[in-house]
Amino acid sequence: MTLETRTPRILDGTATAKAIRREVAEGCVELLRERGVTPGLTVVLIGDDPASAIYVGGKEKAATAAGIASKVVRLPGDAGEARVLETVAALNADPAVHGVLVQLPLPGDVDAHRVIEAIDPRKDVDGFHPVNAGRLATGLPGGFVPCTPAGIVELLRRHDIPLAGRHAVVLGRSNIVGKPMALLLLAENCTVTVCHSRTADLPRVAAGADLLVAAVGRRAMVTAEFVKPGAVVVDVGIHRVEDEVTCRDLYGDDPKRLAALRNRGATLVGDVHPLQVRERASWITPVPGGVGPLTIAMLLANTLTAARRAAGVG
């Protein structure tokens, strides 16, 4: 028997996101032509967290490029919950706004649950409102699914990865990724296991997966022992790598990563250890260029859906 070093195939999130964004753009043109409606997305940004500002900027730019009327409502960090709720109420009432998104995290004195529940479920393009979580959980149509897990299903579907009857293991149980991911994969007829920080013998459970989704938020935690040979591995994490020793541990002598480290001071890695998992997986998502671009693409798709529903189309 010969030991082969295999190279897994790449689940290309950048290309898939581009295709989705193009479809959304076409849908916007069609909705404008047929109903005179331009989808509107408004993001509420509270405070001056630099990471949030970058995320919101990315959403605004992508929305505009797709033909969505994009606005950002900026509130000061000390605006307080009442003012946030008033802002949401005004957006709920505005017929030109089809999607409302409050950028998380919120300042400490603003209750995220109350803010999310204040958003009209028909405009909740993040899919975080309990009504939409309930529609997903119970299989009812007409809701919105959180963008990251929805994007992962699109990514797998567009790469013809079979799901029915496969054993999916989801590492992480957040409301934003882990739980909706599990429910979506269950609806795709996967056998689904959800793991978390309290899971006993995590590597062994993960190694049962045909499809492994890592959303643990810990850098390169998913090592070779977590991965069954031939598994499809989806990496939701994103972390900075700023030193060469770590970079070489994760990427070996990859010249592109070492150049990024030298030129920009950092490269990126996910929850999956790339060098170790590369030799086992049949398909992997790269970081960057895997799951990341899909989240924004699905946000645009949800906004178009909201506008189409408001216009009584489809």
Added chain:
Amino acid sequence: MTLETRTPRILDGTATAKAIRREVAEGCVELLRERGVTPGLTVVLIGDDPASAIYVGGKEKAATAAGIASKVVRLPGDAGEARVLETVAALNADPAVHGVLVQLPLPGDVDAHRVIEAIDPRKDVDGFHPVNAGRLATGLPGGFVPCTPAGIVELLRRHDIPLAGRHAVVLGRSNIVGKPMALLLLAENCTVTVCHSRTADLPRVAAGADLLVAAVGRRAMVTAEFVKPGAVVVDVGIHRVEDEVTCRDLYGDDPKRLAALRNRGATLVGDVHPLQVRERASWITPVPGGVGPLTIAMLLANTLTAARRAAGVG
């Protein structure tokens, strides 16, 4: 090494349900004394399905015994969806009614989803409304959890079965049992796997469970090979056994079962094969007297909770 024939311990649903019903009765007395409020439960029964009539009768009797003001609104099988929705709207508006339950299944021309969504979520003591499903899925308080899985968690808790870190496998993915069961066990820090008709190699996956919940609706499908030695096995199924050959296969020479068959023409069995699983499990739920009694007990508990919330208590 000696082969021992072990006898599993019994998860006594009858006794647990009795304890819960007594606590509900005490809560009703307290609510009346402190707020002058008697919890009210109204069940809407459509058509003349004999099984539904029996279930509704059982609910009415148990509610009355606990001190809940119980009513049944009977509609003819051909009432139609509009009339069912009108009935629900009237109950939503009635301040004396704290819990509203529409007995399933519904006649073919009445859409169950629309009827369930019409119930005020604050009165949805079955926990089937998408808002309540979403609260369960996202861990928000203030909702209602479907009675059967909620009862199973109570049963395990009151028998001091540890859950955190254990691997639970749920067989079945219905909105009434499988999915809410999985979400509840996840909230109890179990690692949770959901299996269904499309699961490959079901016995092997089930045999990974420390806690196995069978809700497949197939008589005695869970045989020895599904059960890891020492597992806790919860049986949600209930099926009639009407012939002696099957009875002996399931229960051996158990004189009580054979007597039931002779005297009443039938005995009962669940989704679990009792004779085969008895030799492996550490704990099992009997059928009858396991999960069944808990469903009604939790319905009463949910009704008391609804009345307490309406009265602004706790």
